[in-house]
Amino acid sequence: MTLPPLPPDLPEVRGKLIPGAELAPYTWFRVGGPADALFLPADEEDLAAFLKALDPAIPVTVLGVGSNLIVRDGGIPGIVIRLMGKYWGEIEALDGITLSARAGALDLAVAKAAAENGITGLEFLSGIPGSLGGATRTNAGCYGAELRDRLVALHGFRRDGSRAAYRGPGKPGALPEAHFSYRHTDLPEDLIVTRLILEGTGTDDPATISAAITALQARRAETQPIKEKTSGSTFANPDPPGTPDQRSAWKLIDAAGCRGLKVGGAQVSPLHCNFLINTGTATAADLEALGELVRARVLETSGVDLRWEVRRMGRAQRV
Numbered sequence: 001m002t003l004p005p006l007p008p009d010l011p012e013v014r015g016k017l018i019p020g021a022e023l024a025p026y027t028w029f030r031v032g033g034p035a036d037a038l039f040l041p042a043d044e045e046d047l048a049a050f051l052k053a054l055d056p057a058i059p060v061t062v063l064g065v066g067s068n069l070i071v072r073d074g075g076i077p078g079i080v081i082r083l084m085g086k087y088w089g090e091i092e093a094l095d096g097i098t099l100s101a102r103a104g105a106l107d108l109a110v111a112k113a114a115a116e117n118g119i120t121g122l123e124f125l126s127g128i129p130g131s132l133g134g135a136t137r138t139n140a141g142c143y144g145a146e147l148r149d150r151l152v153a154l155h156g157f158r159r160d161g162s163r164a165a166y167r168g169p170g171k172p173g174a175l176p177e178a179h180f181s182y183r184h185t186d187l188p189e190d191l192i193v194t195r196l197i198l199e200g201t202g203t204d205d206p207a208t209i210s211a212a213i214t215a216l217q218a219r220r221a222e223t224q225p226i227k228e229k230t231s232g233s234t235f236a237n238p239d240p241p242g243t244p245d246q247r248s249a250w251k252l253i254d255a256a257g258c259r260g261l262k263v264g265g266a267q268v269s270p271l272h273c274n275f276l277i278n279t280g281t282a283t284a285a286d287l288e289a290l291g292e293l294v295r296a297r298v299l300e301t302s303g304v305d306l307r308w309e310v311r312r313m314g315r316a317q318r319v
């Protein structure tokens with residue numbers, strides 16, 4: 001196999017720059033081709049200096065822990081950035097009920113840190129197997145709360161290496177306000193989120209909060225195929241939360257007879273039919289084709305045109 005040529009004259013870095021790195025191991029689905037180059041920045045300064053020095057024509061894509069995406073079989077052109085390692089996972093309790101956390105921190109780690117510090121209101125994050133960066137981009141949520149509800153401010157860098165910061169919805173201050181909707185944010189597409197300030201809803205005994213997290217996780221394990229190679233909800237529910245008589249994607253998929261449906265090594269989860277799973281041999285093309293088949297059947301049976309919630313990125317075929 002020939003790897004794509006590395007973009008010429010890449011800037012020096014203190015972190016790691018890995019040409020042709022396979023991306024499948026960095027995603028929950030375990031499918032997809034390589035990045036032209038994978039950059040694991042050492043810290044914010046390393047990230048900013050690299051972006052500033054990088055030829056503006058080279059595309060940059062940031063990945064979280066890959067729990068909401070399909071990397072296509074041809075991989076991702078240009079630079080793929082992943083914020084991983086101890087530095088990017090740092091979480092610090094601030095005054096009262098606020099926490100500062102870097103964007104590479106796992107949502108579960110943030111929920112646990114909040115619990116240890118007696119802060120309530122962040123338990124829901126323990127149900128989402130992503131990182132805070134991904135949670136921001138997708139306005140991740142479950143059990144009645146979303147990332148936007150707890151966001152005080154976020155910091156990051158634009159593609160040109162300049163700093164950017166936003167305040168959370170409805171929060172006071174001079175920063176521009178970040179806007180979110182169901183599983184979506186209007187933040188600039190090229191923004192790499194690096195740090196968040198989050199605020200809980202109150203305080204309680206740490207053991208009580210930890211028990212709530214444990215209960216929430218047990219509930220998840222019963223209803224979702226969390227040990228499979230999956231990427232969570234494939235399609236957004238057609239009606240946002242709170243809509244009267246809200247239709248859910250899984251019910252429409254079930255009614256269309258798609259539970260357990262297969263294309264190649266990809267299958268609609270028999271446990272939760274808004275989840276696709278890689279049974280072991282799936283390619284990204286199998287998963288995408290299965291998703292499109294489900295969409296077509298749902299459209300035919302119910303007239304609803306489901307919208308992909310899972311992000312699909314990259315080239316269909318290797319170069």
Ligand SMILES: Cc1cc2nc3c(=O)[nH]c(=O)nc-3n(C[C@H](O)[C@H](O)[C@H](O)COP(=O)(O)OP(=O)(O)OC[C@H]3O[C@@H](n4cnc5c(N)ncnc54)[C@H](O)[C@@H]3O)c2cc1C
Nearest residue numbers: 064065066067068130131133134135137140141142193232
């Ligand atoms: C078993 C399972 C259960 C799930 N349950 C839920 C649920 O209940 N609720 C829910 O909302 N989601 C759920 N998900 C989906 C997923 O976990 C969330 O969308 C999560 O927030 C994605 O985070 P990530 O780090 O994996 O991001 P990725 O999947 O890696 O990326 C998602 C998007 O975020 C962008 N991104 C990642 N990091 C950054 C960054 N630092 N700056 C800017 N953009 C960034 C990526 O470019 C991409 O567009 C589930 C997934 C699985 C596998």
